[in-house]
Amino acid sequence: MSDPFSQQGSSFGSGAGSAGSESFGFGASGFGGTSGTADPAAAGFGATGASASPAGPMKTMHGPWAPLIVALACAIVGVLLAAFVFFGPLTATQGGYAAWAFVGWLFAGVFAFVAWGVYTNLDKKRRTEGIYIGNYSQVIMGRITIILGLVGVITTALEFALWFSKL
Numbered sequence: 001m002s003d004p005f006s007q008q009g010s011s012f013g014s015g016a017g018s019a020g021s022e023s024f025g026f027g028a029s030g031f032g033g034t035s036g037t038a039d040p041a042a043a044g045f046g047a048t049g050a051s052a053s054p055a056g057p058m059k060t061m062h063g064p065w066a067p068l069i070v071a072l073a074c075a076i077v078g079v080l081l082a083a084f085v086f087f088g089p090l091t092a093t094q095g096g097y098a099a100w101a102f103v104g105w106l107f108a109g110v111f112a113f114v115a116w117g118v119y120t121n122l123d124k125k126r127r128t129e130g131i132y133i134g135n136y137s138q139v140i141m142g143r144i145t146i147i148l149g150l151v152g153v154i155t156t157a158l159e160f161a162l163w164f165s166k167l
Contacts, residue, residue: 060131063123063138071115072145078108078152085159092162101159108152116145 081104090097119142126132 058131060133061126061129062133062135063126064119065138067115067119067122068138068141068145071112071119072141072148074107074112074115075145075148075152078104078106078112078156079148080104081107082152082155082159086155092159092166098160098163101156101163105153105156105160108149108156112145112149112152116142116149 081100085097085100085104088100090100123138
């Protein structure tokens with residue numbers, strides 16, 4: 001039985017072709033066997049240790065605009081419907097009052113926040129796929145969407161409760 005540390009070629013730090021072409025008896029690659037050469041480029045790796053075959057240029061990513069614009073538009077429609085119900089010709093004793101308040105609640109609450117959730121999921125996914133370049137205008141639009149959505153939901157819920165109290 002031979003000692004792997006006493007083999008020819010087990011010296012540390014020697015160049016290719018010298019006694020250091022085998023590291024501790026595990027071959028030039030360090031994982032067992034011999035690769036036939038100590039040159040990393042011949043083994044399929046570049047000077048940095050990365051693969052010699054290029055993977056192509058990296059793409060830059062940014063957040064998706066479409067779901068964010070849809071979310072903002074739904075929040076705006078919900079707030080406008082809430083304002084129409086509040087300042088419009090309808091009174092809380094009419095059925096149309098509750099119908100318009102409910103439609104405003106759907107737009108400001110359900111539709112706006114579902115679209116914002118789709119935007120958030122797509123944005124998180126894109127952040128993990130490559131080089132992500134954040135856009136501050138998307139952050140501002142997202143915050144405006146949340147604020148308008150909350151204002152619309154609260155206002156239309158109060159209007160719906162006012163209608164319900166008059167039954």
